Amino acid sequence: MPNSSKTDRSHIKRHSERAHYDKESIYKIIDEAFICHVSFALDDQPFVIPTIHARSDDQILLHGSKGSRLLQVVKSGAPLSICVTHMDGLVLARSAMHSSMNYRSVVLFGTGEEITDNPKKLEAMEIFFEHLIPGRWRDVRHPNQKELDMTAVVAVDIEEASAKIRTGQPIDDEEDSSLPIWAGVVPFRLAAGEPEEEPGLNEGITLPDYLL
């Protein structure tokens, strides 16, 4: 994705002060998310489906069952739009109008292609694992040929993308600033809880370092 790529479909008109078009901002948002939402259109009917993703250079990797509609459409090379969103907080202004949300989102456009070469599929699987749980790939039982054959892996070229970021406190109109109404931000984050081990786990297997 060239840094300068920007056509009408990815140009942000509303709240343009929240818009970012540089790779660094865009890729950081993509890489910090566990899931994305992929949309495609069949005839005039749009679909949007959540799925696990990972990024490799200027491509988004997706995977799933060979039979899944999403993967079938993606590998057909149909135009796609993919969105990644982090909800960072509720922004409580004194006025309803200026109440908002803090968030970081990316909307990107591209087309996909299937990865059929076995070593490249395995490499993609490693990238998914390293994205979700760095360190896990070296522990886990790798896919065998039968499993690889059941799995479709696709790479979506990021043709263009934009990020939209809102941070910080509410901005009320001057005339509202002395109203006796609480204003501020309630921050949110996707928080991990304590790992819950599978009841059938062999004795003596301790929690791996990468989950501490």
Place this chain on the structure above:
Amino acid sequence: MPNSSKTDRSHIKRHSERAHYDKESIYKIIDEAFICHVSFALDDQPFVIPTIHARSDDQILLHGSKGSRLLQVVKSGAPLSICVTHMDGLVLARSAMHSSMNYRSVVLFGTGEEITDNPKKLEAMEIFFEHLIPGRWRDVRHPNQKELDMTAVVAVDIEEASAKIRTGQPIDDEEDSSLPIWAGVVPFRLAAGEPEEEPGLNEGITLPDYLL
């Protein structure tokens, strides 16, 4: 939305054991989320955009600036797909193949219509607030006519929808169950932090009960 509505576009084929088509399951997932992802197609180009939503009976309410592309398309009555997703945990199987994610998601299909009547727009604003921060609406300075005029509110009829839910521990193949590999779930949730008050807040304004 009739409970029985289900055509090919909302029929879940992969992991059909995770599929739910009843209103109660579907609406609970929608109502617990702060944001949804709305997709539409212009010519053959799909778009997917994150936005705040609320539900009123069998409709999804959306709002935004009158000039936003999303709102323009929604109010045109174009076919839409809307997705709501909660990421509930990483599912670490002993094998890469059975590693997964716990999640609750809804994909719905419908068409939108603008709400232009002032009292109904205000009612919709109240529903947004009650959805995001129950109790806030009675405190906040309500929109005036100028603000209402700048805001588009749309209602999307939920024509059909399906939910997909995965919970619980990984399910490894029998032959992998004694491998010396940690297996289990790392739960995740969208967690609220301590409210951060706006620095310009008048003295003596304390945190409202609904934020405690």
